[in-house]
Amino acid sequence: MTTLHGVPTAGSRTARRVRHALWAAPALALITVFVYYPVVENVRLSLLKFSVFQPGTRYVGLDNYRQAFSDPVFWKALVNNLLFAVTSVTVQVGAALVLAALLEELVGRRLGGLLRTLYVVPAAVSMTVAGLLFQFLYQRDAGLVNSLLGGVGLDSWQRDWLGQPDTAIWGVIGMSQWQSFGYTTMLLTVAVQRIPRELYEAAYVDGAGRVRTFFTVTVPMVRQMTTLLVILTVSGAFLVFNEVMVMTGGGPSNSSQVLGTWLYASAFTGDDMGYAAAIGTVMFVLTFAAGAAQLYYSRRKAVEA
Structure with missing residues (x-):
């Protein structure tokens, strides 16, 4: 029994x-x-110096990490990843949530469905194809961006967007937002649709306007989805690779390097595998810490609520 x-x-x-x-x-x-x-295994390799073209390894302890923290290109790459993360969270989570709420509140069901379909189309485009497309858009002489600026009288704003150190990374970031914005909007729209309409009606009865209702009803009720999207967005920002490799290759003058491309260059161009493994370990620690911090904050807010 x-x-x-x-x-x-x-x-x-x-x-x-x-x-x-x-x-x-x-x-x-x-x-x-x-x-x-x-x-x-990557942590173990980050403590060694070795080459793929020569046998044998040499233990160096934390020298690879000291090399990284004294490398100006590493810090430039880290800053570019942070720019990616901040911009992506602002656009792909913040702005996407506002648009999702507007679609549900102000747009009819049929038109809203059509708009959601249009928004998600860029996410279906290959990253390589999107990068090549935006290379043409950013061209100095024949690019659509400079043509539009010239057409509205902003000739002084025209420039070689991917060929100048101060604009190259922003050109890549802009392409990334274009491709991912619609997908996150669609996910947040689904989350907004699951909010009981009675909560909105009660808020309106209490005299709350649309903006206050958005912050007191919509934002708290979609916290689980926004937490997931923030984690995925920040992780993706620190793991970004294809966009930079296709559009700039890390140039000009390493101005658009990110940790992923600098890892690749260190490993396969510089043949410094131990240093590349150290960069990979730093990327893992940063993404893990960002995800853990966001989960802790979300759970704390849920308990307080």
């Missing part, structure tokens, strides 16, 4: 736990092999 008066015995509970463990074992094995082991 596995139960006594309808209550599971210790033997039945143990058997159930064993079955659950067996079901979870394949997933845990895959995560261990493809996630945890590479992370640990």
